[in-house]
Amino acid sequence: xxxxxxxxxxxxxxxxxxxxxxxxxxxxxxxxxxxxxxxxxxxxxxxxxxxxxxxxxxxxxxxxxxxxxxxxxxxxxxxxxxxxxxxxxxxxxxxxxxxxxxxxxxxxxxxxxxxxxxxxxxxxxxxxxxxxxxxxxxxxxxxxxxxxxxxxxxxxxxxxxxxxxxxxxxxxxxxxxxxxxxxxxxxxxxxxxxxxxxxxxxxxxxxxxxxxxxxxxxxxxxxxxxxxx
Ligand code: NI
Ligand code: MN
Numbered sequence: 001x002x003x004x005x006x007x008x009x010x011x012x013x014x015x016x017x018x019x020x021x022x023x024x025x026x027x028x029x030x031x032x033x034x035x036x037x038x039x040x041x042x043x044x045x046x047x048x049x050x051x052x053x054x055x056x057x058x059x060x061x062x063x064x065x066x067x068x069x070x071x072x073x074x075x076x077x078x079x080x081x082x083x084x085x086x087x088x089x090x091x092x093x094x095x096x097x098x099x100x101x102x103x104x105x106x107x108x109x110x111x112x113x114x115x116x117x118x119x120x121x122x123x124x125x126x127x128x129x130x131x132x133x134x135x136x137x138x139x140x141x142x143x144x145x146x147x148x149x150x151x152x153x154x155x156x157x158x159x160x161x162x163x164x165x166x167x168x169x170x171x172x173x174x175x176x177x178x179x180x181x182x183x184x185x186x187x188x189x190x191x192x193x194x195x196x197x198x199x200x201x202x203x204x205x206x207x208x209x210x211x212x213x214x215x216x217x218x219x220x221x222x223x224x225x226x227x228x229x
Contacts, residue, residue: 005140
């Protein structure tokens with residue numbers, strides 16, 4: 001059994017676990033210029049993981065969680081907002097360093113260096129990264145929106161992810177130059193770049209990262225394409 005990772009454009013992903021769970025990460029589908037038409041209306045959602053409160057990450061969370069009764073995992077203040085102001089019921093609210101179990105999938109919130117508020121300007125806690133351990137096979141690290149920071153070495157030491165999903169577009173997050181250093185700190189053998197190409201300012205490319213990180217396999221799915229991990 002394998003884990004399947006499908007890129008939905010920008011920082012949105014679908015993870016299908018070996019245990020059969022379908023998890024969306026930062027499900028910015030409606031309004032995401034790179035999300036394929038066929039992926040805008042999911043047919044099934046078991047869980048949703050959100051790194052921070054920005055609109056291009058919270059995306060369709062409220063509608064999808066309501067429609068499918070999916071479990072949502074979000075940093076505590078964002079979780080409070082989803083429950084208190086948006087009326088969602090099935091929300092888990094860890095903070096950095098915390099791990100929650102979602103139907104056998106372990107999700108740990110890590111540090112990220114960025115900002116976080118929602119579209120109304122409400123404070124939604126600190127931005128986070130996510131380590132996702134499906135319980136079988138490779139572990140994934142979604143860095144979320146962040147620059148590179150030295151404590152990515154702690155993510156490697158503590159959680160030993162196998163695959164890193166890193167933003168590379170620059171401007172709002174790290175670019176390929178920073179991502180190459182992140183890969184050194186993380187010690188992973190495979191990387192899936194994201195948060196590039198969506199908007200004109202997000203100029204970093206997988207080709208640039210490949211040149212700067214020769215020891216790492218830089219996977220380059222197209223939006224809508226799935227990778228077996
Ligand atoms: Ni952001
Ligand atoms: Mn973003």
